Amino acid sequence: MIEVNKAGEVWVFAEQHSGRLEDTPIELLSKGRELADQLGVKLAAILLGNGIDDMPDRLGHYGADKVYVAEHPLLEHYQANSYTKVIYDLIHKHKPQVVLFGATPCGRDLAPRIASAAKAGLTADCTDLQIGRHEIKKTGQVYDNLLFQIRPAFGGNIIATIINYDRWPQMATVREGVMPMPEANGTRKAVIVKETAHISSEDLPLEIIGQHIEEKKVNLKGARIIVAGGAGVGSKDNFKTLWDLAHCLGASLGATRAAVDLGFVDHDHQIGQTGTTVRPSLYIAAGISGAVQHISGMSDSQKIIAINNDPNAPIFKIANYRILGDLKEVLPKMISAIKEKV
Amino acid sequence: MAYNCVVLVKQVPDTKRITGEAMNEDGTVNRGALPAIFNPEDLNALELALDIKDKFGGTVTAMTMGLPSASAVLRESLYRGADDAVLVTDRRCAASDTLATSYILSCAVRKLKCDILLCGRQAIDGDTAQVGPQIAEKLGLPQITYVEDLIDISDGAITVRRGLGNGWQEVKAKLPVVLTVLDEANEPRVCAGKRLMKYKKALSPAEIQAMGKDTDIDTDAYSKELEEKGLLIKQWDLDFLEADMQWCGRDGSPTKVHRIQSVVLAAKGSKDVEATTEGITAMVHDLIEENTIA
Numbered sequence A: 001m002i003e004v005n006k007a008g009e010v011w012v013f014a015e016q017h018s019g020r021l022e023d024t025p026i027e028l029l030s031k032g033r034e035l036a037d038q039l040g041v042k043l044a045a046i047l048l049g050n051g052i053d054d055m056p057d058r059l060g061h062y063g064a065d066k067v068y069v070a071e072h073p074l075l076e077h078y079q080a081n082s083y084t085k086v087i088y089d090l091i092h093k094h095k096p097q098v099v100l101f102g103a104t105p106c107g108r109d110l111a112p113r114i115a116s117a118a119k120a121g122l123t124a125d126c127t128d129l130q131i132g133r134h135e136i137k138k139t140g141q142v143y144d145n146l147l148f149q150i151r152p153a154f155g156g157n158i159i160a161t162i163i164n165y166d167r168w169p170q171m172a173t174v175r176e177g178v179m180p181m182p183e184a185n186g187t188r189k190a191v192i193v194k195e196t197a198h199i200s201s202e203d204l205p206l207e208i209i210g211q212h213i214e215e216k217k218v219n220l221k222g223a224r225i226i227v228a229g230g231a232g233v234g235s236k237d238n239f240k241t242l243w244d245l246a247h248c249l250g251a252s253l254g255a256t257r258a259a260v261d262l263g264f265v266d267h268d269h270q271i272g273q274t275g276t277t278v279r280p281s282l283y284i285a286a287g288i289s290g291a292v293q294h295i296s297g298m299s300d301s302q303k304i305i306a307i308n309n310d311p312n313a314p315i316f317k318i319a320n321y322r323i324l325g326d327l328k329e330v331l332p333k334m335i336s337a338i339k340e341k342v
Numbered sequence B: 001m002a003y004n005c006v007v008l009v010k011q012v013p014d015t016k017r018i019t020g021e022a023m024n025e026d027g028t029v030n031r032g033a034l035p036a037i038f039n040p041e042d043l044n045a046l047e048l049a050l051d052i053k054d055k056f057g058g059t060v061t062a063m064t065m066g067l068p069s070a071s072a073v074l075r076e077s078l079y080r081g082a083d084d085a086v087l088v089t090d091r092r093c094a095a096s097d098t099l100a101t102s103y104i105l106s107c108a109v110r111k112l113k114c115d116i117l118l119c120g121r122q123a124i125d126g127d128t129a130q131v132g133p134q135i136a137e138k139l140g141l142p143q144i145t146y147v148e149d150l151i152d153i154s155d156g157a158i159t160v161r162r163g164l165g166n167g168w169q170e171v172k173a174k175l176p177v178v179l180t181v182l183d184e185a186n187e188p189r190v191c192a193g194k195r196l197m198k199y200k201k202a203l204s205p206a207e208i209q210a211m212g213k214d215t216d217i218d219t220d221a222y223s224k225e226l227e228e229k230g231l232l233i234k235q236w237d238l239d240f241l242e243a244d245m246q247w248c249g250r251d252g253s254p255t256k257v258h259r260i261q262s263v264v265l266a267a268k269g270s271k272d273v274e275a276t277t278e279g280i281t282a283m284v285h286d287l288i289e290e291n292t293i294a
C-alpha cells in the first residue's frame, strides 16, 4: 500500500508482445502526457520483456519522459504472475501516483492482479480520464488533483466517475481506441532507466502450449471514414450497397451487433461496447437505431450522418446530418452523388 | 482422480433489459425496477465445473457474497447440479469494491477444499473482470482468464484454451488454479426437474429468519428440519471468515464514486437533410468542400 504522494509520476504500461509494441500504450501516452503536464510531474512508460530493441526510443517519441526497462529471459512471454511481481516492485520503489493500462485481454488480466498486490484501487475500461477535485460533503474535506476515472457502467446506461483519494497508486485500464494516437516526434528523447527483475521460474506457473493470433483483417480504428449498417439494412444482400458506398469513399465497413448477429457481416466489423471503438472524421450510420452500447463506440466521430426511417431513432440525437428516409433509396442516391463529384 | 470445484456466482440486475422505467430522472438507475438474474457468465463457470465433475468426479460448491436474497442464485446452482452452496452475507460487506470483495471471497474460499476455483469473466452490472484475478492474487494461485474450452486435466495439471479476442492461447497450469470463464465456453445445462423439486425448498438461515418475522413459524425447528434434509444453505459472516475488517466494506475499498451521470446524447451543430437527390447532393457537396470526403 502506497501513501498518497503528489510528486509521484504518471505511468503507462507499455504492452508489447514478441517485440511488437501494441497501439494502446501509444494512445495512453497521449492522455498520460496531458495528465502529467496538468499535475506537473514526469510521464513514464514501463517496459518489460527480453530483447526490447528500439521500443524505449519509440516510447520517447510518443511522449514518455522516462522509460523504466526491465529485461529478463523469463519476461519474454507475458504471464500475470511474473509481470505482477516486477511491476509491483517498481511501484514500491518509485511510488507513482497514476498507473494506466490498456483494457486489452492482457491489461485486464494483469492490472487487477497488481492492484490486489498493491492493495490499490482500480477502475476498469475507462473511456476518459481527467484531473479534478473532490469534496466530501459531510466533512468539507477537499482533495485536489485526483485522477477522475470515467467509465460507462450498468451496461452503458450511466457514466460513473470513480476516484481514489486515500490509497495510491490510482490505477485504471482504458478502452482501446478511445484516446487519439499521438504523432511521433523523432527528436523527443526519453531517459532510459534500467531496472533489475527479481524473478525465477517459479513466477511462471503457466506453460504456454500453443498460440494463434489472427491479423486484424478489418481496419476500423485507423479509418478516416466508416460506413456502418445496422439491423435496418435488412439482409446480407442489401449490405452490398453499403460495401459499394464504402468502396467509393475509400471507407471501412462497420456494423452494429444486431447486424452481426443477423449474419449480415463478420464480428470483426462490430462497433461499440463489445466491438471496436472508433473516432473517424465521418461516420455514416444506416439502419442503426443508436443503442447506448453502439454509440459508446462511435460518438467521438467528428461528423455523423444518420439514415433512418424512424424520426424518433436515438441516433438522430447525435447526428450532424439527419436523413429521414428509407436507406434503400438514400444509399444509391449518395453513391451517385459521390461518383459524380469525386 | 476427482476434483473439488468452487464456483463464485453473483446475482445481478438485468442491465440488458434497462428500459425507461429503470432510469430515475436524475440519470441514476433504479435497481429495484430491474429483475435480478444469475450473472450470465457465472452460469458458464458453473457449467464448466459441472462438466469437470461429470468427466472426472469430485464436487461442485457454489458460493456467493450478497444480501440474503442472493440465495436465489445458490438455489439455481443446486437445481443445475451443484452439491453444496455457501452464502457469504454480512452488513459489513456493504459498499465493498472489487478489492474488498475479492478479499472477503478469498477468506471464504480458504475455508473450503478447492482444486479449481471458477468464476465468470465479468458481471454485467460492473463489467470489471477484476474479482477473479484479484482473488487469485490473494490466494497466491495462478490465474487463467478468458477460458473458452477445457482440454484436459491429468497429473494434477489442467490444460485449457483462452480466448484472446484476436486469437487464442492453449495453456497448462498445476492445480490449484483460478479460472475465469467466457460465455463462448459452453451452453449451460437447464435445471434438472428432480433437483428443482428437491432444492426449491432450500433456504439460507437469513431467509428463514425473515420468514419468522412474517409468520409464526418456529425458525429453529425449521432450520433443523432443513438441515437434516440437506436443504439448509450454509451461511457465513465476516466473523466466521476471520476477516480483517480493515480490508472489508467501505474501509477496505480504495475506489469511491465521485459522480454518476446519465448518458446525454447531443450533436454539436446538426441539420436535417431531405432524402431527395437534391438534398443528398448538397450534403455530399458540403462534405467535399470541407475536405471530410476527399
Ligand SMILES: Cc1cc2nc3c(=O)[nH]c(=O)nc-3n(C[C@H](O)[C@H](O)[C@H](O)COP(=O)(O)OP(=O)(O)OC[C@H]3O[C@@H](n4cnc5c(N)ncnc54)[C@H](O)[C@@H]3O)c2cc1C
Residues within 6 Å of the ligand: A155, A229, A230, A231, A232, A233, A255, A256, A257, A258, A259, A270, A271, A272, A273, A274, A275, A276, A286, A287, A288, A289, A290, A291, A292, A293, A294, A297, A307, A308, A309, A310, A313, A325, A326, A327, A328, B015, B016
Ligand atoms: C452488454 C451488451 C453489449 C452490447 N454491445 C454492442 C456493441 O458493441 N455494438 C452494438 O452495435 N450493439 C451492442 N449491443 C446491442 C445494442 O443494445 C443494440 O441491440 C444494437 O446496437 C442494435 O442494433 P441496430 O441499431 O442495428 O438494430 P435496431 O435497434 O433493431 O435498429 C434498426 C434501425 O433501423 C431502422 N430501419 C429499419 N428499416 C429501415 C430502412 N429501410 N431505412 C432506414 N432505416 C431503417 C429502424 O428504424 C431502427 O432504428 C450490446 C448489448 C448489450 C446488452
